[in-house]
Amino acid sequence: MTDFLPVLLGSDANVYGMARSFYQQYGVRSVAICKGALVATANSNLVKIAVLEPELEDDAVFEKTLIDFARAHAGTPLVLVSCADGYTVLMARHREALRPFYHFACPDLQTVLDLDIKDHFYRACAAHGLSYPKTATCNARNYRDVELPFAFPVIIKASNSPAYWNCTFPHKKKVFLAGSREEYDAITAAIYGSSYQDDLILQEYIPGDDNCMRVVNAYCGLDHKVRLIALGRPLLEEQTPEGIGNYAAILSDPAYNDPALLEKLCAFLEDMQWEGFANFDIKYDARTGEYKMFEMNPRQGRSSYFVTAAGYNLSQWLVEDVLEHKPAERTVANRESLWMIAPYGVIRKYLRDPALLAQANALKKQGKCAHQLYCKEDRNLKRWLWYLRSQLNYYRKTARYYGNKGLRD
Template identity: 40%
Template sequence: MAKQDFIPVILGTDINAYGMARSFHMAYGVTSRCIGKGKLFMTNYSDITTIKVVENLDDPAVFADEMIAFARELKEEADKLVLVASSDSYAELVIRNQDKLAPYYELPFVAEKWIDELLYKDRFYALCEKHGLDFPATYIVTKDNYESPQLPFGFPVALKPADSIAYLEASFEGKKKAYIIKEQAELERTLKAIYGSTYTGKMIVQDFIPGDDSNMRVLNAYSDQNGKVRLMCLGRPLLEDCTPSLVGNYVAIVNEYNEEIYKQYQQFLEALGYTGLANFDMKYDARDGKYKIFEINLRQGRSSFFTTGSGYNLAKFIVENLVYGKHEPVVYAKTEHLWLGVPKEVALTYTEDKEAVRYMKKLIKEKKYCMTLQYDADKAIKRWWHVRKYYKQYEDRYKQFYEQKGNL
């Protein structure tokens, strides 16, 4: 049997992994090989993925060896293997093992020399300041000074870990991915709970930028191996996930064109010589008219299928560059499209910006929308049942957890 030009290998088995598998399948009709610690329904019952389970895959001591062994299993089937990651922890493992993995995989990732500067938020903000990217007023909390922090700005504030990967491993009552804190006593209680756990890293306290979720922006980018940006796609989130462990993840995004943002972040990435996928989260601050950066993910984001769904297939940009050696001019995405991570009714009910609701209704009526897991080419009955159940559970989650932000 003739070899394939390439096989996509995806670290993880979640909705992000499925979004990338769907992107590869839409562009090239190929089946992606997912490898992860366990099976999740998003990829488990799919006709466009296979899954290999390695229960300790996230152990740095075994990761590289397991990935090399997997590559050797696949080498007779394809000329090249294209590796992408669906989580921060997997992305970090790839980046820190690039020298070992590069002989076996095509790697759309940033060079290891940049990882600590970009991964740890306190260092990232220093880099932003150097390159002229705006970010919210920030106060750094450590395990040594958390008991009575004296903030240089008022409440409400946002609270989040500087080291999101280490924070993910911590366990304590009331844990959230990120927090909106309304008073000093609440801040001190929350910090006490966090530092009473296994987490010892820094915490970031930031001036809360007022406004609902529609003031957020998310930017996906791909840069080739010469450090030149090839794709930028900007989205305007209209609603965030209200599930405590998933706060900050988007569930409704419309595409938006902003040439000023595109040029500013292209200059930033190219100044670093950044390579591979990048995902930025920022928010518009009406108080001074600036877009302020929160973080960078060194991979495609959980909601990044909005890029592929709107006609700018992320997988195709990677493959055309790394497999076929093409170096096309940069594309600034410009289209009208809606991506949903919850049922239409949930998005329309809980989005606070009424003009945005009207725009969503228009796009839905024109059938200019998509949902990552709803793929007509992948309709196995068992999978479809799980997909419907997954989306429907958000009706109850929003009734239980949703909190308006527009009045904060």
């Protein structure tokens, strides 16, 4: 089916990856509805911003904007895709109002909140036999007095990602690492001196380089059954304050698929009655031989184009479910590929594992690699010049911020 219009919520690299997926599979170009225009989707022929609404996160504005757009495109099937946590929450809150106008997969609001809020997610993990790092929480009232049940260093991150995304304070980072009580006190004071007043997650640090991480993307159908699950092994994470925890390069290889882990995640999603895309960040703990769950995002991950690059086009599973209503068995991705958003020179310089680097080199030579933001079908002068500048900037950014997860620039 090609006579439909993908409507993507957001304008970041995730949106661009989904637009590429739709174009590759169906030859259709997407539109975006967002609160702000980001450079990842600028000057693109694959996705155009149809509505730019700064107040889109307001409930009444969100519902009216999406329904007005749908009514203006009556007669064309519209496939709606959230590309950010906050948009998934809004979709879940308004899904009954949106159903007459859009085709989409989205859980009910309580299910989204149960898994998107990190301390809720950890409770669900405990109930399903999934390991996670030793964890405590603090809030705006008690953060000065909290006694940690584990030793430093400690990871500090927001429990409520959408709320944290909208706050500002000096030296803000997506994730902090405090090596001492003094650093902890300074970081938490800075966070709670901003508009962010929800809980913070305080977590034991799991040792190991970025390549000890695992990322899993899954799609659950309207019947709440897992239709696709794909595991990738990150080689390097981004280093900028806003990018910490995002991946710079991911290796897909069936050798890294852990059947027991994937089966647990499938059982978890199906038991939670999940619907649509889900994204897990996980780290392998060499001390115990366990995989520790970090978080679940209620959407495909920012780096989820790695799944399409490996030959499992994300848009296909969505369209065949919500638009074509085709039955499907579970698919476990099992092909080799290399995905990057950073230039390969950065990967080569900062990837410390020689075996993984040799594997990445081999895949690159074989042409089994893809770059998130470069698509030859979308090449034009403005986008090409921006792409070159952004790639060169990765060298500077990585050198400046490498290893810095403290309250400093």
